[in-house]
Amino acid sequence: xxxxxxxxxxxxxxxxxxxxxxxxxxxxxxxxxxxxxxxxxxxxxxxxxxxxxxxxxxxxxxxxxxxxxxxxxxxxxxxxxxxxxxxxxxxxxxxxxxxxxxxxxxxxxxxxxxxxxxxxxxxxxxxxxxxxxxxxxxxxxxxxxxxxxxxxxxxxxxxxxxxxxxxxxxxxxxxxxxxxxxxxxxxxxxxxxxxxxxxxxxxxxxxxxxxxxxxxxxxxxxxxxxxxxxxxxxxxxxxxxxxxxxxxxxxxxxxxxxxxxxxxxxxxxxxxxxxxxxxxxxxxxxxxxxxxxxxxxxxxxxxxxxxxxxxxx
Amino acid sequence: xxxxxxxxxxxxxxxxxxxxxxxxxxxxxxxxxxxxxxxxxxxxxxxxxxxxxxxxxxxxxxxxxxxxxxxxxxxxxxxxxxxxxxxxxxxxxxxxxxxxxxxxxxxxxxxxxxxxxxxxxxxxxxxxxxxxxxxxxxxxxxxxxxxxxxxxxxxxxxxxxxxxxxxxxxxxxxxxxxxxxxxxxxxxxxxxxxxxxxxxxxxxxxxxxxxxxxxxxxxxxxxxxxxxxxxxxxxxxxxxxxxxxxxxxxxxxxxxxxxxxxxxxxxxxxxxxxxxxxxxxxxxxxxxxxxxxx
Numbered sequence: 358x359x360x361x362x363x364x365x366x367x368x369x370x371x372x373x374x375x376x377x378x379x380x381x382x383x384x385x386x387x388x389x390x391x392x393x394x395x396x397x398x399x400x401x402x403x404x405x406x407x408x409x410x411x412x413x414x415x416x417x418x419x420x421x422x423x424x425x426x427x428x429x430x431x432x433x434x435x436x437x438x439x440x441x442x443x444x445x446x447x448x449x450x451x452x453x454x455x456x457x458x459x460x461x462x463x464x465x466x467x468x469x470x471x472x473x474x475x476x477x478x479x480x481x482x483x484x485x486x487x488x489x490x491x492x493x494x495x496x497x498x499x500x501x502x503x504x505x506x507x508x509x510x511x512x513x514x515x516x517x518x519x520x521x522x523x524x525x526x527x528x529x530x531x532x533x534x535x536x537x538x539x540x541x542x543x544x545x546x547x548x549x550x551x552x553x554x555x556x557x558x559x560x561x562x563x564x565x566x567x568x569x570x571x572x573x574x575x576x577x578x579x580x581x582x583x584x585x586x587x588x589x590x591x592x593x594x595x596x597x598x599x600x601x602x603x604x605x606x607x608x609x610x611x612x613x614x615x616x617x618x619x620x621x622x623x624x625x626x627x628x629x630x631x632x633x634x635x636x637x638x639x640x641x642x643x644x645x646x647x648x649x650x651x652x653x654x655x656x657x658x659x660x661x662x663x664x665x666x667x668x669x670x
Numbered sequence: 671x672x673x674x675x676x677x678x679x680x681x682x683x684x685x686x687x688x689x690x691x692x693x694x695x696x697x698x699x700x701x702x703x704x705x706x707x708x709x710x711x712x713x714x715x716x717x718x719x720x721x722x723x724x725x726x727x728x729x730x731x732x733x734x735x736x737x738x739x740x741x742x743x744x745x746x747x748x749x750x751x752x753x754x755x756x757x758x759x760x761x762x763x764x765x766x767x768x769x770x771x772x773x774x775x776x777x778x779x780x781x782x783x784x785x786x787x788x789x790x791x792x793x794x795x796x797x798x799x800x801x802x803x804x805x806x807x808x809x810x811x812x813x814x815x816x817x818x819x820x821x822x823x824x825x826x827x828x829x830x831x832x833x834x835x836x837x838x839x840x841x842x843x844x845x846x847x848x849x850x851x852x853x854x855x856x857x858x859x860x861x862x863x864x865x866x867x868x869x870x871x872x873x874x875x876x877x878x879x880x881x882x883x884x885x886x887x888x889x890x891x892x893x894x895x896x897x898x899x900x901x902x903x904x905x906x907x908x909x910x911x912x913x914x915x916x917x918x919x920x921x922x923x924x925x926x927x928x929x930x931x932x933x934x935x936x937x938x939x940x941x942x943x944x945x946x947x948x949x950x951x952x953x954x955x956x957x958x959x960x961x962x963x964x
Binding site for chain 1: 703704706707708710711712714715717718720721724732733734735736737777778780781783784785788790791796800801803804805806807808809810811812813814815816818833834836837840841844894897898900901905914915918919922927929932933935936937939940943944947948951954955956
């Protein structure tokens, strides 16, 4: 993880040497950093520390007199709970699928939009639209206006094309996970595309032209020149994409409501804490989610890394 | 392909030596790829068009199978949505999003300054720490936040939500601002120092012009993420401080399903983000690329 962060951070600052002034005391330099840092620590680290503590306590709000130290009991309950195990797997599947599909689609679309053609800016505006729809609104739109088995657009189109006897599948009921993945890919592809497009447009073109004149094919140019240049942008989009998709709550809550084994960890925790009022188990699941998030972010980045033959670091 | 396009590109790079960025490209692969781009763009935007189309129909016309492309125009969906008094939640969302965006900028700018213009030692570690707090899923901190809010009487308070949104967006804001500030040429800063300019003058005359687009991008992204947030708002607010996404969610489950109304509501709640995003899409591209492209 730390290699990733330093490489990304280092890359942005490669152009700059620190300007040092002799009469600067370290504290004067650190002072402007402190408000933001203290703010973030107090509001994120303290609550997480509290979650960590609660995860070792038996604490159900329905039984306020039975609060006691639990050891690793809550974690055992999380890992032996079928629903929790399923939530872990759903979270991994959802995140990896959505991030990878959005990445590949986003890359392809970014390359389409990197060319000059009539109405390019209009097409870009059209492409951005899904990212700008409030997630809960997008989830409602997919569930009710598109997926609905009786009057959703998809089954409506089937009727329109195949006539009265067209099959009318219950999309969400029959395949909850793919339904979620498609809706999430729709929302996140534009985000990935925007980052990757910015990367493509920062490519020095003279080198590419030189290679083309030297007889390099389109695929060779893509693999040997475009991809290495894009590494930083791909890393960034995978990292940000993973962070946000792991935490997805709106879509799972709205589209499937966690039914038929489609609950992810955020939804599972929400239920454990909000409905079951089991603070101890919810906290243990929260801790598991944090660990899982780190693992997924690392795995996702590893996969991306292995796609490149590292020339230097 | 080949020679003609190569020569035009060459003349262009001669015209702007050393800056090959974002220059218009000649179509290669021609018409087919251009049409493909249009098809993909229309496909991605189509659900949004569909939402808009449905929102202007009467309820019976909205829920039909097969779908009608042309149906009489109706404001029924919007009328029922506004009859449910959506103004307090919309206003709550606006308060939380705008206030937290301002707060983020006020705190993140000095931090980014300390991490880029005159970097503190081990600044990459600080950057990594900040990003790692983003990897902490909100659900992993929500229970203590809820208990804290409950015991202090801050439950259902829009300012608590504002503060939490500020911390939620701070890491990304510092990251983005850091990379924008890192683009201020060192020579210009040194020149300003030699001329005896004080910190405020340097910031105003040298730094501000370079980072202004970056600040706009950061503001836009913080606004979007705050406006969109649902989970924290759902757990920590109630009838008083509920935000637009919470309202949208409760609005559906409590009254059964009316498709035109759902679409009208979804569109109204998304409208501020759609307007801001479309108006500032260049800034968005710059911001998301973390200032790597100017």
